[in-house]
Amino acid sequence: MxxxxxxxxxxxxxxxxxxxxxxxxxxxxxxxxxxxxxxxxxxxxxxxxxxxxxxxxxxxxxxxxxxxxxxxxxxxxxxxxxxxxxxxxxxxxxxxxxxxxxxxxxxxxxxxxxxxxxxxxxxxxxxxxxxxxxxxxxxxxxxxxxxxxxxxxxxxxxxxxxxxxxxxxxxxxxKGCIWLQVKLHGKTSHGAYPGQGINAVEYGIRIFQDLKKKLEEQSHELLGSPTCQITMAEGGIVPNMTPDTAKLMLDIRVIPGITTRMVTEWAQKIIDGYRQETDGELEVEVHIKNDRQxxxxxxxxxxxxxxxxxxxxxxxxxxxxxxxxxxxxxxxxxxxxxxxxxxxxxxxxxxxxxxxxxxxxxxxxxxxxxxxxxx
Missing domain, CATH: 3.40.630.10 (Zn peptidases)
Incomplete structure (x- = not known):
């Protein structure tokens, strides 16, 4: 040779x-x-x-x-x-x-x-x-x-x-990998009156935290629990205004038995709860940017x-x-x-x-x- x-x-x-x-x-x-x-x-x-x-x-x-x-x-x-x-x-x-x-x-x-x-x-x-x-x-x-x-x-x-x-x-x-992009649309307000707005950044973080908690309830003998972290984030207008838009990228590493469909359904259930909390004024789009089982x-x-x-x-x-x-x-x-x-x-x-x-x-x-x- x-x-x-x-x-x-x-x-x-x-x-x-x-x-x-x-x-x-x-x-x-x-x-x-x-x-x-x-x-x-x-x-x-x-x-x-x-x-x-x-x-x-x-x-x-x-x-x-x-x-x-x-x-x-x-x-x-x-x-x-x-x-x-x-x-x-x-x-x-x-x-x-x-x-x-x-x-x-x-x-x-x-x-x-x-x-x-x-x-x-x-x-x-x-x-x-x-x-x-x-x-x-x-x-x-x-x-x-x-x-x-x-x-x-x-x-x-x-x-x-x-x-x-x-x-x-x-x-x-x-582990599999899902890149979940979350786009949020809320309502702006004066920074002194946050209750009059719907803070898209804060709701994005709450959705992330709830989904992360749900994922961590699962476990695998060799791989441990799934992980979920924010790897990219955008939002905010100026320091004294409630942000009405936000965009997050979640890097989710899943274990065997957890499918992309399951993760998106869990995310949607969480989102539905927050939409109800805001009388439907919070709008959220979810996009799959990477899907590896x-x-x-x-x-x-x-x-x-x-x-x-x-x-x-x-x-x-x-x-x-x-x-x-x-x-x-x-x-x-x-x-x-x-x-x-x-x-x-x-x-x-x-x-x-x-x-x-x-x-x-x-x-x-x-x-x-x-x-x-x-x-």
């Missing part, structure tokens, strides 16, 4: 793919080139000038399929002064590689592509056909995963494996049991882990709802989106061995 595993990861990390800034398509083209050199059937799915997916297919002994998924993009570098190395240039030190995306999740992505290419090179035929899907724009709107569903016939895969950072622990449950694999899943066995043989923890962040699984499972989902990657979740992000080379190599043995 042209690259060994470590060199291949370095090459992947050299291609900047900051979401909203860089050309994510460049990495898709690079991965397609690598896979085709290895003899794997691979294509780039163009979306626009900067966005594309890459799909590689390794035929198996049966028509049954599995999907390996990772995303091409990274978050921005943040404050450059907080980095000890240049985040756009991979730097090796003390058994680790430092770069933006090293942990989240170019190490998982590179390992998947590398294993697929090496399997083909060796003439290995897996028991099931493997679809490697590198998707763009995961960090924002998930247009890559959505495009994949629209253009690729995925059938009913036996497994969806997501290479997101789990520190090589089996990720069996993942929670994911969970059954505890008795054969795939989970097999993975836990391989982790045990490797001397790694096999206890299930909960994942608080969203992944493209939340989008992909809408098109393949019966497919079980496992999250497993070599990166460490606590390093994601932070300065001095790195991947331990040994864990990256261990992940490659696990993929080899699982499939």
């Amino acid at each position: 042209k690259y060994d595993a470590e060199t291949f990861l370095m090459e992947v990390l050299k291609i900047p793919t900051v979401n909203g800034k860089d050309n994510e398509k460049a990495l898709a083209v690079f991965l397609r080139g690598f896979l085709k050199e290895c003899g794997v059937s691979a294509v780039v799915q163009d979306i626009d000038s900067r966005h594309a997916n890459v799909v590689g297919v390794l035929e198996g002994k049966s028509k049954e399929t599995v999907i390996w998924n990772g995303h091409l993009d990274t978050v921005p570098y943040g404050k450059m002064g907080e980095w000890k190395t240049d985040p756009s240039v991979p730097s090796k030190k003390n058994g680790c590689i430092y770069a933006r995306g090293a942990s989240d999740m170019k190490s998982g992505l590179a390992a998947m592509a590398y294993v697929l290419g090496r399997m083909k090179r060796k003439g290995y035929v897996p028991s099931r056909t493997i679809y490697f899907c590198g998707t763009c724009d995961e960090e924002k709107n998930g247009i890559g995963a959505k495009h994949l569903l629209e253009t690729q016939t995925l059938g009913e895969p036996a497994l969806l494996l997501i290479g997101e950072p789990t520190d090589l622990r089996p990720g069996t449950a993942q 929670a994911i969970e694999i059954p505890a008795d899943s054969p795939w989970l049991k097999k993975l836990q066995w391989e982790l045990k043989l490797a001397g790694l923890p096999k206890e299930p882990a909960g994942i608080n962040y969203f992944t493209d699984a939340s989008i992909l499972t809408k098109g393949i709802p019966t497919t079980p989902v496992l999250l497993l990657g070599p990166g460490q979740p606590e390093l994601a989106h932070k300065p001095n992000e790195y991947i331990e080379i040994e864990k990256y190599l261990q992940y490659i061995k696990i993929l080899d043995r699982l499939f």
